[in-house]
Amino acid sequence: xxxRITILLLxxxxxAPAFAQSxxxxxxEQRAALGFVEYTEYEKGDGIFAITLxxxxxLTFYDPSAPGxxxxxxxxxxxxxxxxxxxxxxxxxxxxxxxGSFITTLADRxxxxxxxxxxxxxLINLSPFAILPSAGVGMAISSLxxxxxxxxxxxxxxxxxxxxxxxxxxxxxxxxNIIPQFYTDSSQNRVGFFQEVTLSLAYHL
Amino acid sequence: MKRTRxxxxxxxxxxxxxxxxxxxxxxxxFASVAAETDINKWATDEFKGTxxxxxxxxxxxxxxxxxxxxxxxxGDSSWTTVNVSLPSLGTGxxxxxxxxxxxxxxxxLFADADTKAKLGIYSSTNGSTWTEVDVATAVITKNELSxxxxxxxxxxxxxxxxxxxxxxxxTKHSVYRSIGGAAFAALDGTSLVNADIGLPTSxxxxxxxxxxxxxxxxxxxxxxxxxxxxxxxTSAFGSAVIVNGLVFFTGRDGKIYNDDASVASxxxxxxxxxxxxxxxxxxxxxxxxxxxxTLLVPSRAYPQGSERDQGLGYLEFDATGFxxxxxxxxxxxxxxxxxxxxxxxxxxKSVKQFxxxxxxxxxxxxxxxxxxxxxxxFFDGGTPGSWTGWRRE
Numbered sequence: 001x002x003x004r005i006t007i008l009l010l011x012x013x014x015x016a017p018a019f020a021q022s023x024x025x026x027x028x029e030q031r032a033a034l035g036f037v038e039y040t041e042y043e044k045g046d047g048i049f050a051i052t053l054x055x056x057x058x059l060t061f062y063d064p065s066a067p068g069x070x071x072x073x074x075x076x077x078x079x080x081x082x083x084x085x086x087x088x089x090x091x092x093x094x095x096x097x098x099x100g101s102f103i104t105t106l107a108d109r110x111x112x113x114x115x116x117x118x119x120x121x122x123l124i125n126l127s128p129f130a131i132l133p134s135a136g137v138g139m140a141i142s143s144l145x146x147x148x149x150x151x152x153x154x155x156x157x158x159x160x161x162x163x164x165x166x167x168x169x170x171x172x173x174x175x176x177n178i179i180p181q182f183y184t185d186s187s188q189n190r191v192g193f194f195q196e197v198t199l200s201l202a203y204h205l
Numbered sequence: 206m207k208r209t210r211x212x213x214x215x216x217x218x219x220x221x222x223x224x225x226x227x228x229x230x231x232x233x234x235f236a237s238v239a240a241e242t243d244i245n246k247w248a249t250d251e252f253k254g255t256x257x258x259x260x261x262x263x264x265x266x267x268x269x270x271x272x273x274x275x276x277x278x279x280g281d282s283s284w285t286t287v288n289v290s291l292p293s294l295g296t297g298x299x300x301x302x303x304x305x306x307x308x309x310x311x312x313x314l315f316a317d318a319d320t321k322a323k324l325g326i327y328s329s330t331n332g333s334t335w336t337e338v339d340v341a342t343a344v345i346t347k348n349e350l351s352x353x354x355x356x357x358x359x360x361x362x363x364x365x366x367x368x369x370x371x372x373x374x375x376t377k378h379s380v381y382r383s384i385g386g387a388a389f390a391a392l393d394g395t396s397l398v399n400a401d402i403g404l405p406t407s408x409x410x411x412x413x414x415x416x417x418x419x420x421x422x423x424x425x426x427x428x429x430x431x432x433x434x435x436x437x438x439t440s441a442f443g444s445a446v447i448v449n450g451l452v453f454f455t456g457r458d459g460k461i462y463n464d465d466a467s468v469a470s471x472x473x474x475x476x477x478x479x480x481x482x483x484x485x486x487x488x489x490x491x492x493x494x495x496x497x498x499t500l501l502v503p504s505r506a507y508p509q510g511s512e513r514d515q516g517l518g519y520l521e522f523d524a525t526g527f528x529x530x531x532x533x534x535x536x537x538x539x540x541x542x543x544x545x546x547x548x549x550x551x552x553x554k555s556v557k558q559f560x561x562x563x564x565x566x567x568x569x570x571x572x573x574x575x576x577x578x579x580x581x582x583f584f585d586g587g588t589p590g591s592w593t594g595w596r597r598e
Contacts, residue, residue, distance in 0.1 A: 058238075061235050061236075061238065061239040063236075063239065070239040070240075071239070072238075072239075073238050073239060073240075073241040074238055105238050105241055106238075106241045106242070106243055107241045107242070107243070107244050107245070107549045107550070108244075108245055109238075109241075109549065111234070111238060142234045142235070143234075144234045144237065144238070145230075145548075145552070145553055146230065146477060146552075146553060147229065147230040147232075147234055148229075149229060149233075149234050179235075181233055181234065181235045181236075183229065183233050183236075184229070185231075185233075187236075188232060188233030188236045189233065189236070190233055190235035190236045190239060191235075192235045
C-alpha cells in the first residue's frame with residue numbers, strides 16, 4: 001500500500017512541471033509587459049568555441065593510379081584543435097576550425113597533418129544533449145621530415161555535446177578528414193583518410 | 206565585425222605560413238607513407254642512436270664495432286655481443302674502435318672501454334681467437350692509434366700525435382703499413398710520420414700508386430716515396446675512391462675531384478638546394494644479368510666549428526663512364542633501393558661511410574651513420590637480382 005502511494009507521488013512530481021509550464025495567456029501578456037525576454041539555448045548570434053584533444057587515426061590511403069586503398073602504415077597519434085561555430089538561427093551554424101595531428105608511421109617517421117576548415121553545421125537539439133553534424137572544406141598542411149605539402153580538405157562528421165550549464169558543454173567529436181594530395185608527378189598522388197576522435201570543452205558565447 | 210576581421214587575418218596568416226614553408230620532395234608524403242615497410246623489424250635496440258665505427262667480416266660472420274664488438278652470422282637476423290678475450294689481457298670491457306677486413310681476416314683496434322687507452326691492433330678469422338699484430342717491433346705508440354684503413358690488400362694504421370705549445374693543441378698524423386699482418390713500417394718515413402696533414406680517412410691503390418685523402422691534403426706515391434700536396438681547394442676531402450680504374454677524391458664541399466684535385470665537378474645539391482658534404486664512398490658491382498656498377502657517395506655532417514654540416518643521405522651515380530665533368534645524378538634514378546625506400550631510411554641522415562661485402566653473387570651493403578645507427582641493404586644475386594632496400598640493423 002505504501003509503495004503504491006510512493007509511486008503516485010513520484011508520478012505527480014514528474015507530471016507537475018508540465019502543468020506548471022502551461023501558463024495562461026494573461027500571464028504571458030503580463031510578463032511581456034514587465035519586460036521579460038525569453039531566450040532559447042541556441043539562437044542567432046550565439047557561438048560555440050571548443051578546445052579539443054584526442055587522437056588522430058590514419059585510416060587508409062587511396063591510390064588513384066592503382067586504383068585501390070592501401071594500408072595506412074601509421075599509428076594513431078595525438079590530435080588537438082580549436083573550433084568556433086556561430087549560429088545563424090536556432091538550427092544552422094557556420095564556423096571553422098584549426099588543428100593538428102602528430103602521427104608516427106611504420107618506419108618510425110613523424111607525420112604531421114594540420115587541417116584548416118570552414119564548416120556548415122545543423123543543430124539537433126535534444127537538450128541537454130545536442131548533435132551538430134557538419135560538413136566543411138578547407139586545406140590541410142602535411143609535413144613529413146623536410147617535406148611539406150598544402151592540399152585541399154573535405155571534413156565530414158559530427159560533434160555531440162552535453163550541456164553542463166548555460167556557459168559550457170562537454171563534447172565528443174568524430175570527424176573524417178579527406179585530403180587529396182596532388183603532385184607534379186601524378187604517380188605520387190594519393191588521397192588520405194584520417195579519423196579524428198576527440199573530446200572537447202565547449203564554451204557558449 | 207571585429208570577429209570576422211580577426212578570423213580573416215588568422216586564416217590569411219595560416220595560409221601564408223603554409224604556402225611559404227611548402228617544400229615538395231621527389232616523393233609524395235602520403236605515397237611515401239603508404240609504401241612504407243617495417244624497416245625496424247630486425248633492428249637491434251642497442252644500435253639505435255649510435256655511430257657505428259666499422260663493419261668487418263671473418264668467414265661467414267659479420268662483426269660490427271658499436272661500442273663493443275658485435276657479431277651476426279650470415280643466416281642470422283640479429284646481432285649479438287662478442288665476449289672478446291685478448292691475448293695476455295683476457296676478457297674485459299673492450300671498445301672496438303676501428304676495424305677492416307682483408308680476405309677472410311679482420312683486424313680490429315681495441316681500446317679499454319673505461320680508460321679509453323688503446324690496447325693495440327688484433328687480427329682474427331673467427332672472432333674468438335685473437336692475435337696482436339706486430340708485437341715485436343712496435344714502431345707505433347699504441348695510445349696514438351686513431352683508426353685502421355685498407356686498400357684491399359694491406360693493413361694501414363693511422364696515428365694522431367697531439368702536442369701542446371703555448372696552450373695550442375697541434376695534431377700530427379702518421380700512416381703505417383703492415384703487409385700480411387707483418388711488422389708495421391711507416392708508409393713514408395719522411396713525409397708520413399707525424400706529418401702536418403689532416404686526418405687520413407682513406408687510401409686506395411691504383412696500380413701500385415697510393416692515394417690518400419688527409420683533410421685538405423692529398424698524399425700520392427709509392428711506399429717510401431709519398432708526396433703531400435695541398436691542392437687549391439677551399440674544402441677538405443672526404444675520401445679517395447677508384448671508379449673504373451680512375452682515382453677520384455670526394456670533397457666536403459659537395460664536389461668530386463680528379464686524382465690530383467685539379468679538376469672538380471660542380472657542387473651537388475639536394476632537392477632543397479643544400480650542398481652535399483661527401484664522406485667515404487663505395488663502388489658496388491652486381492653481375493646479373495649484366496654488370497651494373499654503381500658509385501654510392503655518402504653525405505656526412507662534418508663538424509664546422511661549433512656547428513655541423515647537414516647530413517643529406519647519399520647520392521647514387523652510374524659508375525660506367527664516371528668522370529668529374531660527366532658525373533650526373535637524377536633523384537629518381539636509384540638502383541640499390543627504391544626512391545621511397547631511400548626517403549624512408551637514409552634521406553637526411555649523416556652517412557659517414559659505405560662498406561660492401563660479397564656473398565657469392567649476392568652483395569651486402571652497410572651504411573654507417575653519425576648518430577642514426579647501422580643500416581643494411583642486400584642484393585640477392587638472382588637473375589635478375591634485386592635489392593631488399595635499406596633496413597635498420
